[in-house]
Amino acid sequence: MLRSCTAALRTLRALRGRREGASPAARDPVLARRWFSTEKVIPKDHALPNPSWSKDLRLLFDQFMKKCEDGSWERLPSYKNSKLVKEQLSQAQLFTRGYEDGLGFEYVIFYNDDEKRTVCLFQGGPYLQGVPGFLHGGAIATMIDAAVGMCAAIPGGIVMTANLNINFKRPIPLCSVVVINSQLDKIEGRKLFLSCTVRSADEKILYSEATGLFIKLDPEKSLI
Numbered sequence: 001m002l003r004s005c006t007a008a009l010r011t012l013r014a015l016r017g018r019r020e021g022a023s024p025a026a027r028d029p030v031l032a033r034r035w036f037s038t039e040k041v042i043p044k045d046h047a048l049p050n051p052s053w054s055k056d057l058r059l060l061f062d063q064f065m066k067k068c069e070d071g072s073w074e075r076l077p078s079y080k081n082s083k084l085v086k087e088q089l090s091q092a093q094l095f096t097r098g099y100e101d102g103l104g105f106e107y108v109i110f111y112n113d114d115e116k117r118t119v120c121l122f123q124g125g126p127y128l129q130g131v132p133g134f135l136h137g138g139a140i141a142t143m144i145d146a147a148v149g150m151c152a153a154i155p156g157g158i159v160m161t162a163n164l165n166i167n168f169k170r171p172i173p174l175c176s177v178v179v180i181n182s183q184l185d186k187i188e189g190r191k192l193f194l195s196c197t198v199r200s201a202d203e204k205i206l207y208s209e210a211t212g213l214f215i216k217l218d219p220e221k222s223l224i
C-alpha cells in the first residue's frame with residue numbers, strides 16, 4: 001500500500017517539475033491540440049494496469065481477465081465514456097479519470113451481461129484522502145456512482161443518477177484495493193434500480209453498501 005502511494009507521489013513530483021512556467025497547453029503539444037482543435041485524439045484506455053497498480057489490484061485484474069476468456073465477463077475500456085463528449089468540449093473528461101496515474105481513481109470495471117452486474121476493482125490514491133490515512137467519503141461516493149452508473153448505462157443507455165444512498169460502515173485505507181459489486185435489481189419504465197457493496201480485496205470487510213436510482217434520459221426532454 002505504502003509503495004503504491006510513494007510511486008504515485010514520485011510521479012507527481014516529476015510532473016510538477018516539468019510543469020513550472022507556462023500554461024499546460026503551451027507546454028504540452030498534445031494537450032494544446034486537444035484544447036484548440038477539432039482533430040480527433042485517440043483515447044487512452046485508463047482501465048489497464050499501470051506502474052501505480054498494487055500487487056492486489058494486478059492479481060484481481062488477472063483473475064477477472066481469466067473470467068473474460070469464456071465470454072461471460074467483459075472488461076470495459078475507459079474510453080467508452082468519451083462517446084458522449086462533443087468536439088467543442090474535447091478537453092472534458094470523466095471526473096474519475098482526471099488524475100495522473102496512481103494519484104486519484106485507479107479502477108477497471110468488468111461487466112457480466114447474463115447477471116446484469118459489474119465488478120469494479122478500485123485503488124484510491126493519495127489525492128483522495130479524507131481523514132488522514134483513509135479515503136474521503138466524497139471520493140467513495142464518486143466511485144460508487146461511476147461503478148453503479150456504468151452498470152445502469154449498459155442496459156439503460158444514457159442515464160443520470162436521481163438518487164444515491166450510501167451507508168459507510170468502515171473507513172477505507174488510502175491506497176488499498178476494494179471491490180465494488182453492482183447489481184441491476186429492477187427496471188420500471190425509465191427507472192433503473194441498482195444496489196452495490198464495497199468490500200476489501202479478500203472480501204472479509206464490508207466497507208460500504210449503497211442503492212441507487214438511475215433515470216434513462218428522455219430524448220424528448222431538454223436537460224436545461
Ligand SMILES: CCCCCCCCCCCC(=O)SCCNC(=O)CCNC(=O)[C@H](O)C(C)(C)COP(=O)(O)OP(=O)(O)OC[C@H]1O[C@@H](n2cnc3c(N)ncnc32)[C@H](O)[C@@H]1OP(=O)(O)O
Nearest residue numbers: 080081145146149150153160161162163189191215217218
Ligand atoms: C455510455 C456512457 C456511460 C457513462 C456512464 C458513466 C457513469 C458515470 C455516472 C455519473 C452519473 C452522474 O454523476 S449524474 C449527475 C448527478 N445527477 C444529476 O445531475 C441529475 C439531476 N436530475 C435530473 O436531471 C432529472 O431529475 C433526471 C434526468 C434524473 C430525471 O428527470 P426526467 O427525465 O424529467 O424524469 P422525471 O419525469 O422527473 O422522472 C422519471 C421517473 O423517475 C422518478 N424520479 C425522478 N427522480 C427521482 C428521485 N430522486 N427519487 C425517486 N424517484 C425519482 C419520477 O417520479 C418518475 O417516476 P414515474 O412517474 O415514471 O413512476
